[in-house]
Amino acid sequence: MTILISLAWLIIVLVKRVPNPVAVLVYAGLSYALFAILLSGILSPILDGKLQGPLTNPIAFISVLTVNALWGLVVGGIAAALPKRK
DSSP: OHHHHHHHHHHHHHHTTOSOHHHHHHHHHHHHHHHHHHHHHHHHHHHHSSOOSGGGOHHHHHHHHHHHHHHHHHHHHHHHHSOOOO
């Protein structure tokens, strides 16, 4: 799934010719992380009967945000390095 999401991000910023793909994809990574954390907070009590995941551990919360921001930075760097089509 990570590869598919990354390809989708890459294709979108290339097709839309985003002027600063690095910043856009870092924000996309942070948005993805927040959505995943919130979804985990909603679904874990329903599925397991108790709250689990990043919301219960501050280090995990920060690491999810950091990893996803870094992943957006990597994909944004790839997008910025690719030659621009006219």
